[in-house]
Amino acid sequence: MNSVFRNNTTMNLTQLSKEDILLALSEIPDPEIPVITIEELGILRDVKWDCITCTIVITPTYTGCPAMKVIEDDIRIKLKSLGIENIIVELVYSPAWTTDWISDTAKEKLEKYGIAPPEHSSVDKGTLLGKPRDLRCPHCSSKNVQMISQFGSTACKALYRCLDCREPFDYFKCI
Amino acid sequence: MTLEQAKFEYLLRLGDSSLIIGHRLSEWCGHGPILEEDIALINIALDFVGNATSLLTYAAQVEGKGRTEDDLAYLRNERDYRNLLLTEQPNGDYAMTIARQFLYDVYTYFLYEELKNSKDETIAAIAVKSHKEITYHLRHTTEWMYRLGDGTEESHQRLQNGLNELWMFTSDLFDMDEVDAILIKAGIAPDLNKIKEAWEKRVKEVVAEATLQLPTSIAKQKGSREGKHTEHLGYLLAEMQYLPRTYPTAKW
Ligand SMILES: [Zn+2]
Numbered sequence: 038m039n040s041v042f043r044n045n046t047t048m049n050l051t052q053l054s055k056e057d058i059l060l061a062l063s064e065i066p067d068p069e070i071p072v073i074t075i076e077e078l079g080i081l082r083d084v085k086w087d088c089i090t091c092t093i094v095i096t097p098t099y100t101g102c103p104a105m106k107v108i109e110d111d112i113r114i115k116l117k118s119l120g121i122e123n124i125i126v127e128l129v130y131s132p133a134w135t136t137d138w139i140s141d142t143a144k145e146k147l148e149k150y151g152i153a154p155p156e157h158s159s160v161d162k163g164t165l166l167g168k169p170r171d172l173r174c175p176h177c178s179s180k181n182v183q184m185i186s187q188f189g190s191t192a193c194k195a196l197y198r199c200l201d202c203r204e205p206f207d208y209f210k211c212i
Numbered sequence: 213m214t215l216e217q218a219k220f221e222y223l224l225r226l227g228d229s230s231l232i233i234g235h236r237l238s239e240w241c242g243h244g245p246i247l248e249e250d251i252a253l254i255n256i257a258l259d260f261v262g263n264a265t266s267l268l269t270y271a272a273q274v275e276g277k278g279r280t281e282d283d284l285a286y287l288r289n290e291r292d293y294r295n296l297l298l299t300e301q302p303n304g305d306y307a308m309t310i311a312r313q314f315l316y317d318v319y320t321y322f323l324y325e326e327l328k329n330s331k332d333e334t335i336a337a338i339a340v341k342s343h344k345e346i347t348y349h350l351r352h353t354t355e356w357m358y359r360l361g362d363g364t365e366e367s368h369q370r371l372q373n374g375l376n377e378l379w380m381f382t383s384d385l386f387d388m389d390e391v392d393a394i395l396i397k398a399g400i401a402p403d404l405n406k407i408k409e410a411w412e413k414r415v416k417e418v419v420a421e422a423t424l425q426l427p428t429s430i431a432k433q434k435g436s437r438e439g440k441h442t443e444h445l446g447y448l449l450a451e452m453q454y455l456p457r458t459y460p461t462a463k464w
Contacts, residue, residue: 100266101262129342133344134341187348
């Protein structure tokens with residue numbers, strides 16, 4: 038809503054810089070976790086702009102992530118609102134997305150939203166071998182938590198419960 | 213056979229296996245034994261279908277005949293499918309599904325670990341991405357192997373029955389032909405004998421820990437490399453392909 042381009046769709050394309058485009062795209066929320074943006078999540082990888090064609094490079098969190106199509110549509114809508122007509126959205130798999138790309142501010146937002154943020158992925162290697170994890174409840178900060186299922190409401194989350202406040206919560210899995 | 217032809221064939225083998233086992237798992241949607249498992253199985257199914265999408269997209273590109281990943285998935289007949297026989301086996305009861313997934317997860321865990329080093333950059337990139345997901349799949353099925361195998365008398369027996377029934381399809385996992393020979397030489401695909409060694413070791417360990425017996429049946433069924441399938445694949449394809457074949461222009 039605060040976009041400087043909001044009422045400026047007739048802007049001359051040659052005046053539009055790559056930074057302007059990046060700024061506009063960085064407002065797009067993730068469709069499944071709307072408190073963080075696709076940029077904070079690390080899905081938005083690159084922007085190429087030659088004043089005619091805009092190429093956006095994105096990478097999926099999980100290979101089967103159903104949100105990718107929605108994200109692509111959101112990017113197209115946003116770019117069209119800037120007056121850009123030639124849009125290419127490129128999906129890349131390499132380098133593979135990792136939770137390490139989620140910024141610290143985004144991790145704070147996740148926790149406030151009720152999703153326990155991922156720890157560093159090297160930490161999670163231990164949990165693959167079944168070792169306990171240093172994880173706290175996003176509601177009451179208790180570390181007395183228990184996993185209900187490794188697979189939660191979306192591919193990127195696991196389901197936990199807090200044994201102190203008794204609330205269930207999602208944990209953003211490390212990959 | 214040219215290198216490109218071998219690559220196309222190989223991508224079909226990988227992609228079809230993911231697609232078919234993903235579709236099988238999706239049949240559990242709404243029927244899981246508990247809600248958490250229902251969600252888990254569908255999440256895993258989604259990983260497989262996503263992996264199939266990227267592999268079949270690349271296969272279509274390598275083939276260069278203008279087909280898309282959807283054409284490959286929906287417009288090929290049974291005999292053109294190259295998925296492993298294990299992946300098309302019916303879900304049976306929950307223990308049977310776990311047995312099938314476990315045998316397959318151990319296989320893909322070691323196979324994709326090797327594919328990460330493929331000299332083909334696209335295959336390597338897909339493998340790096342998928343291996344992270346497979347690691348979670350394997351952990352999930354291994355836990356259920358212990359839980360059911362070392363659980364009640366009934367869960368133990370059901371899982372043992374599942375293993376016994378599926379065992380005959382495991383030699384198909386390691387069958388190699390000219391396609392493999394060409395790609396091994398080019399550094400694109402691994403030697404399946406190497407995967408077999410690691411697979412046998414891990415399966416043996418988990419089966420023993422789960423207090424189960426390694427099946428002793430010597431009956432073997434192979435043929436997925438030539439598209440010789442069990443009767444189950446035809447029924448699966450009929451359901452999976454019905455909509456796009458009946459309404460070829462349908463979009464959703
Ligand atoms: Zn709590």
